[in-house]
Amino acid sequence: MPEPLRLGIAGLGTVGIGTVKILQRHAELLSRRAGRGLSVAAISARDRTKNRDADISCYEWEDDPVALARREDVDVYVELMGGADGPALAAIRAAIETGKDVVTANKALLAHHGQQLAEAAEAKGHVIRFEAAVAGGIPVVKALTEGLAGNEIRRVVGVMNGTCNYILTRMEESGLPYTDIFEEARQLGYLEADPELDVGGIDAGHKLSLLASIAFGTRVSFDAVDLEGIGRVSIDDIHRARDMGFRIKLLGVAQMTGRGLEQRMSPCLVPADSPLGQLQGGTNMVVLEGDSVGQVVLRGAGAGAGPTASAVMSDVIEIARGTRLSTFGQPAATLTEPTPARSSAPAPYYLRMGLTDKPGALAKVATVLGEEGISIDRMRQYGHADTSAPVLIVTHKTTREAVDHALRRLPATAVVLGDPVAIRIETV
Amino acid sequence: MPEPLRLGIAGLGTVGIGTVKILQRHAELLSRRAGRGLSVAAISARDRTKNRDADISCYEWEDDPVALARREDVDVYVELMGGADGPALAAIRAAIETGKDVVTANKALLAHHGQQLAEAAEAKGHVIRFEAAVAGGIPVVKALTEGLAGNEIRRVVGVMNGTCNYILTRMEESGLPYTDIFEEARQLGYLEADPELDVGGIDAGHKLSLLASIAFGTRVSFDAVDLEGIGRVSIDDIHRARDMGFRIKLLGVAQMTGRGLEQRMSPCLVPADSPLGQLQGGTNMVVLEGDSVGQVVLRGAGAGAGPTASAVMSDVIEIARGTRLSTFGQPAATLTEPTPARSSAPAPYYLRMGLTDKPGALAKVATVLGEEGISIDRMRQYGHADTSAPVLIVTHKTTREAVDHALRRLPATAVVLGDPVAIRIETV
Numbered sequence: 001m002p003e004p005l006r007l008g009i010a011g012l013g014t015v016g017i018g019t020v021k022i023l024q025r026h027a028e029l030l031s032r033r034a035g036r037g038l039s040v041a042a043i044s045a046r047d048r049t050k051n052r053d054a055d056i057s058c059y060e061w062e063d064d065p066v067a068l069a070r071r072e073d074v075d076v077y078v079e080l081m082g083g084a085d086g087p088a089l090a091a092i093r094a095a096i097e098t099g100k101d102v103v104t105a106n107k108a109l110l111a112h113h114g115q116q117l118a119e120a121a122e123a124k125g126h127v128i129r130f131e132a133a134v135a136g137g138i139p140v141v142k143a144l145t146e147g148l149a150g151n152e153i154r155r156v157v158g159v160m161n162g163t164c165n166y167i168l169t170r171m172e173e174s175g176l177p178y179t180d181i182f183e184e185a186r187q188l189g190y191l192e193a194d195p196e197l198d199v200g201g202i203d204a205g206h207k208l209s210l211l212a213s214i215a216f217g218t219r220v221s222f223d224a225v226d227l228e229g230i231g232r233v234s235i236d237d238i239h240r241a242r243d244m245g246f247r248i249k250l251l252g253v254a255q256m257t258g259r260g261l262e263q264r265m266s267p268c269l270v271p272a273d274s275p276l277g278q279l280q281g282g283t284n285m286v287v288l289e290g291d292s293v294g295q296v297v298l299r300g301a302g303a304g305a306g307p308t309a310s311a312v313m314s315d316v317i318e319i320a321r322g323t324r325l326s327t328f329g330q331p332a333a334t335l336t337e338p339t340p341a342r343s344s345a346p347a348p349y350y351l352r353m354g355l356t357d358k359p360g361a362l363a364k365v366a367t368v369l370g371e372e373g374i375s376i377d378r379m380r381q382y383g384h385a386d387t388s389a390p391v392l393i394v395t396h397k398t399t400r401e402a403v404d405h406a407l408r409r410l411p412a413t414a415v416v417l418g419d420p421v422a423i424r425i426e427t428v
Numbered sequence: 429m430p431e432p433l434r435l436g437i438a439g440l441g442t443v444g445i446g447t448v449k450i451l452q453r454h455a456e457l458l459s460r461r462a463g464r465g466l467s468v469a470a471i472s473a474r475d476r477t478k479n480r481d482a483d484i485s486c487y488e489w490e491d492d493p494v495a496l497a498r499r500e501d502v503d504v505y506v507e508l509m510g511g512a513d514g515p516a517l518a519a520i521r522a523a524i525e526t527g528k529d530v531v532t533a534n535k536a537l538l539a540h541h542g543q544q545l546a547e548a549a550e551a552k553g554h555v556i557r558f559e560a561a562v563a564g565g566i567p568v569v570k571a572l573t574e575g576l577a578g579n580e581i582r583r584v585v586g587v588m589n590g591t592c593n594y595i596l597t598r599m600e601e602s603g604l605p606y607t608d609i610f611e612e613a614r615q616l617g618y619l620e621a622d623p624e625l626d627v628g629g630i631d632a633g634h635k636l637s638l639l640a641s642i643a644f645g646t647r648v649s650f651d652a653v654d655l656e657g658i659g660r661v662s663i664d665d666i667h668r669a670r671d672m673g674f675r676i677k678l679l680g681v682a683q684m685t686g687r688g689l690e691q692r693m694s695p696c697l698v699p700a701d702s703p704l705g706q707l708q709g710g711t712n713m714v715v716l717e718g719d720s721v722g723q724v725v726l727r728g729a730g731a732g733a734g735p736t737a738s739a740v741m742s743d744v745i746e747i748a749r750g751t752r753l754s755t756f757g758q759p760a761a762t763l764t765e766p767t768p769a770r771s772s773a774p775a776p777y778y779l780r781m782g783l784t785d786k787p788g789a790l791a792k793v794a795t796v797l798g799e800e801g802i803s804i805d806r807m808r809q810y811g812h813a814d815t816s817a818p819v820l821i822v823t824h825k826t827t828r829e830a831v832d833h834a835l836r837r838l839p840a841t842a843v844v845l846g847d848p849v850a851i852r853i854e855t856v
Contacts, residue, residue, distance in 0.1 A: 022578050022720055032645065032758045033577050131575070137721035139575025146574070147559070147567025149461050150450050150741025217460065275703065275727075292450055293565035293728065293738035299703075300724040310721035313578025323751045330460045 004037030005320040006073055008100075010065040010091055011080035012045035012052060015105055015132065018309030019080065020054045030313070034320035044068040045081075069095035076101045076319055078312065080132075084108035092128075096121045103315040105132035105308055108197075111206035111222040114213070118332035128327045129315035134207040135160050135284040137307025138300040139314060144214045144288060145329040151290025153215035155255040157428050161204035162282030162302035163190045164230050164250040169280050172242065177235045190282075200229035204252055205265040211286070212254035212263055214329040217336060221261070224340035228266035237421060240352055240392050241269050244378065247277045251426055253343075260339030269350050269425040275299070276428055287428050295428075346397040348377060348427075353410070353420035354388035355381075361415035362391065368413060372406040374398045388417045394425070432465030433748040434501055436528075438493040438519055439508035440473035440480060443533055443560065446737030447508065448482045458741070462748035472496040473509075497523035504529045504747055506740065508560075512536035520556075524549045531743040533560035533736055536625075539634035539650040542641070546760035556755045557743035562635040563588050563712040565735025566728040567742060572642045572716060573757040579718025581643035583683040585856050589632035590710030590730035591618045592658050592678040597708050600670065605663045618710075628657035632680055633693040639714070640682035640691055642757045645764060649689070652768035656694035665849060668780055668820050669697050672806065675705045679854055681771075688767030697778050697853040703727070704856055715856050723856075774825040776805060776855075781838070781848035782816035783809075789843035790819065796841060800834040802826045816845045822853070 007023075009016055023030070023038060031037045042060035044067075062068040069077045069091040077095035079102060081088045088109055095102050096117065104110070110117070110130055121128050131141045135158065144153070159165055163185060170181045182199065185191055190198075197203045209222040230250050241248055246269040254263045270276040275297060279285050284302030289295050301307035318325070328335060355361040362381065369376065378394040395403075403422050410416045435451075437444055451458070451466060459465045470488035472495075490496040497505045497519040505523035507530060509516045516537050523530050524545065532538070538545070538558055549556050559569045563586065572581070587593055591613060598609045610627065613619050618626075625631045637650040658678050669676055674697040682691045698704040703725060707713050712730030717723050729735035746753070756763060783789040790809065797804065806822040823831075831850050838844045 018720070026578070026580060029580060029645075030578065032762060035754075035759070137718075138724060139571050142570060142575050143567050146746060147570045147742050148738065149745040150454070150458065150738045152454060152457060217457075275706075278703075290565075290738060292446070292734035292741075294735060296566060296726070296728040298724070298726055301722050306720035307722060310576065310578045310718060313720075314575050317577040318574060321751075321753065323749075323753075325749065325751075326463075331463070334460060 002036045004039040006039050006041040006075045007078050007316065008041050008068045008071055008074035009078045009080065010044045010068055011082065012043060012056065013080065014305045015308045015312065016045065016080040017052055017054050018305030019078065019312045020056060022309050022313050024054065030317065034317045036320050038316060038320060041073040042068055042071060065091035066094045069100065070098050074100055076103055076316060078316070079104035079106055080312070082106055084112045089113060092117060096124065096126060099124055099126060101126050101319050102128040103312060103319070104128065104130050105312060107133040107203065107206040107210060111209050111220055114210065114220045114327065115332060115335065118327035122326060122332050127319065127324055129318060130210065131315050132308045132311035134210055135286055136300065136302040136304065137310045138284055138286060138298045139311065140211065140286045140298050141214065142314065143296065143298060144211060145325060148288055148290045148293055148296065149329065151292050154289040154291060155253065156211050156215050156286065156288055157251065157253050158284065158286035159249050159276060159279055160207045160252055160284055160286065160302065161198055161250060162284055163198040164204065165279060165283065166190060166281050167199070168230060168233065168238070168248055168250070171235055172238050172247070175235065178231065178233060199231055201227045201250055201265040204250060208252035208254055208263055208265055212261065213335065215254060216256045216261060216338065217330055218261055218338035219335045221338055221340065224261070224263055226264035226266065226342065230267055233267050237352060237423065241350060242272065244350070244380065244392060244394055245272050246270060246350065246425065247272045248423070249276055249279065253426070257341055257344060259344060260341030262341045262343050264343055267423060269423050271427060274428065343400055346399050348397055348425040349395045349403050350423045350425055351393040351395065351420060353391055354417040355391050356415045356417060357387050357389050358415065364413040364415050365410065368406050368409050372402045374402050374406055430464045432467040434467050434469040434503045435506050435744065436470050436496045436499055436502035437468060437506045437508065438472045438496055439510065440471060440484065441508065442733045443736045443740065444473065444508040445480055445482050446733030447506065447740045448484060450737050450741050452482065458745065462745045464748055466744060466748060469501045470496055470499060493519035494522045497528065498526050502528055504531055504744060506744065507532035507534055508740070510534055512540045517541060520545060524552065524554060527552055527554060529554050529747050530556040531740060531747070532556065532558050533740060535561040535631065535634040535638060539637050539648055542638065542648045542755065543760060543763065546755035550754060550760050555747065555752055557746060558638065559743050560736045560739035562638055563714055564728065564730040564732065565738045566712055566714060566726045567739065568639065568714045568726055569642065570742065571724065571726060572639060573753060576716055576718045576721055576724065577757065579720050582717040582719060583681065584639050584643050584714065584716055585679065585681050586712065586714035587677050587704060587707055588635045588680055588712050588714065588730065589626055589678055590712060591626040592632065593707060593711065594618060594709050595627070596658060596661065596676055596678070599663055600666050603663065606659065606661060627659055629655045629678055629693040632678060636680035636682055636691055636693055640689065641763065643682060644684045644689060644766065645758055646689055646766035647763045649766055649768065652691055652766070654692035654694065654770065658695055661695050665780060665851065669778060670700065672778070672808065672820060672822055673700050674698060674778065674853065675700045676851065677704055677707065681854065685769055685772060687772060688769030690769045690771050692771055695851060697851050699855060702856065771828055774827050776825055776853040777823045777831050778851045778853055779821040779823065779848060781819055782845040783819050784843045784845060785815045785817050786843065792841040792843050793838065796834050796837050800830045802830050802834055
């Protein structure tokens with residue numbers, strides 16, 4: 001059996017300690033599968049004295065992750081600190097410079113610096129693997145890079161932020177508004193230090209941009225992701241959508257179109273009885289569509305110590321087995337620069353608006369929609385106590401452009417009160 | 429870029445031609461991802477002159493797959509003929525002898541000879557890969573071997589035969605009995621030449637035994653799979669089960685218990701609104717449970733030219749990239765011989781029986797169940813036109829042993845007409 005593979009683990013939070021625990025619990029099993037032992041050369045974290053849920057006294061310690069990354073007795077630098085820049089970036093650069101392989105769960109860092117880091121690593125014949133960065137324990141990076149490698153990928157769709165899905169699920173369950181459930185999630189420790197990373201869709205957008213790179217052979221272009229968070233999803237829309245047979249999910253979609261690469265992460269309606277619609281709480285789901293394979297759907301825990309550490313370990317074992325994959329499934333230097341495209345694929349839309357309680361009000365709205373070429377699939381008007389009648393419309397397939405046009409024209413009808421809401425309906 | 433990887437493809441049925449078509453359609457894409465070209469050195473099939481859905485005139489031809497496997501200009505022998513023995517086995521043996529890597533979709537062959545072939549290949553430093561043998565396009569072999577490699581696997585559960593799922597789905601939809609839908613499936617070409625392979629659960633059992641080997645580090649032991657086909661599933665049970673909120677699926681379960689390895693493939697009831705219950709037609713679903721990752725669910729097309737060829741190509745690309753994995757995720761010589769165990773995990777059961785239309789009949793049945801420690805969760809008695817009243821019982825969790833005991837005692841009550849039916853309920 002070859003020499004053990006020596007890990008340097010930086011970051012001993014939930015995922016780091018989860019990884020240490022797997023290494024300690026399954027040493028024999030892992031070495032049988034990896035074909036060699038896995039050892040921890042040294043570890044690093046911010047606070048050495050912090051009480052942790054694993055015995056780490058047996059490992060050598062480095063205060064500085066960069067020093068850890070440079071150690072000669074480290075074969076694989078495992079970056080689990082997080083942060084798009086700063087020490088995480090400096091340490092990964094040091095690891096690559098000194099000829100280490102890298103395993104990381106850091107989506108933000110790869111979304112911003114993945115191209116440059118992958119090129120640097122590949123120039124030296126070293127690998128960067130990041131299964132844990134996308135959809136927690138679901139092996140979706142491997143599914144796309146390896147399992148579906150024979151396919152031209154048509155589309156990647158998914159719910160990739162468990163915190164947002166938790167908040168939306170809890171809003172529906174409890175009937176409480178966004179701000180209340182946001183606070184609940186914060187108290188449960190589900191939110192990032194900067195909650196906007198979660199609820200603003202940024203974290204999920206990072207993940208989507210990494211998958212899009214593998215799927216379409218393009219450079220990671222997070223800046224081109226059309227981002228909209230869940231902060232404006234109202235409890236009203238959640239209830240109304242449910243009445244019409246839908247649920248609201250923060251949904252990512254990446255697809256290559258004739259006009260370029262479309263990437264968006266935004267609240268969408270999905271049929272309540274569809275696999276995506278039934279996704280509850282912190283679970284993630286990714287749908288991969290290939291020209292030969294059709295749809296492959298993967299579901300699993302999107303976060304948490306065990307699932308994320310499971311993904312970290314899958315990369316470590318991959319390297320221990322001698323597998324050498326390009327970061328994004330083909331040499332980074334061959335990835336092309338994508339042309340960003342706004343969403344052009346037609347879709348049905350959900351429209352909600354308040355109408356003045358006057359004869360002919362609905363007719364005026366219907367006329368505007370008709371003139372914009374938007375045809376109505378279903379409509380529902382609710383009883384009401386004041387002078388505003390809530391109206392829901394599910395349209396047939398139309399374009400975002402037509403919807404935006406119509407929304408801009410509606411105020412002129414003088415029958416619509418407040419801002420109408422339009423949310424895309426995705427049927428996967 | 430290294431030299432192209434040279435394939436020898438044996439078998440030009442649906443999957444073989446599907447593979448050729450991907451190679452022809454995506455030559456550039458595949459070589460970008462594989463890091464080298466993929467070429468076809470030669471092909472072989474039973475009938476050279478048959479009209480096929482792809483131009484194969486550009487490839488060299490071998491009448492004998494063994495000769496193809498022995499060719500010096502073949503790097504990877506791709507076995508897509510099928511059959512547990514005969515030419516397929518002879519050719520794979522020849523390929524290994526002459527130092528080729530092997531990619532195959534042949535589950536029957538691996539279920540019977542996988543251990544011996546893997547040992548032979550690994551002794552020579554060559555690999556056998558079989559993603560296409562299990563669950564068509566779903567990359568479940570890779571998910572288990574690689575993605576979940578850091579986990580002690582608790583359980584593998586799945587619907588892995590699309591034809592059986594098609595038959596069961598169509599029976600429910602149409603209300604027609606098994607024999608009618610079996611005939612329909614035969615006419616649609618969904619059945620193997622020997623249909624018992626499908627409807628007897630043998631094909632699905634082959635697949636389960638391969639996944640169990642990877643999951644638990646044990647030698648493939650197909651003979652120990654507790655097999656029951658769908659031939660005895662009645663339209664009555666499908667309807668009654670639906671009334672109680674269930675669907676009947678041919679479900680495979682493999683798990684390591686204190687008493688040994690449990691492997692069974694049999695009709696089970698699953699909640700109709702669960703992911704498994706909602707699986708329609710030819711779709712497959714596999715649920716993998718690991719100690720760290722929890723449940724990972726994979727869903728996709730279980731058969732067909734495109735999906736299966738997609739899986740074949742993923743193995744070919746894996747080899748082209750230089751990845752060298754043991755057939756069953758660890759060296760074949762280190763796999764242990766499993767102790768087969770009969771299912772011991774308690775589960776709820778669905779019982780159906782006809783009772784004589786006399787006072788006290790139900791009380792007698794309830795008494796027997798109670799004496800066997802079986803408690804009733806839900807019961808439903810149907811109206812009836814003759815002297816036999818159909819009764820359905822959903823029990824709380826109990827053992828198969830207790831159920832079997834009770835079934836043996838019921839005739840002595842003289843109130844049960846005909847053979848009672850007992851089907852396990854699985855909640856995944």
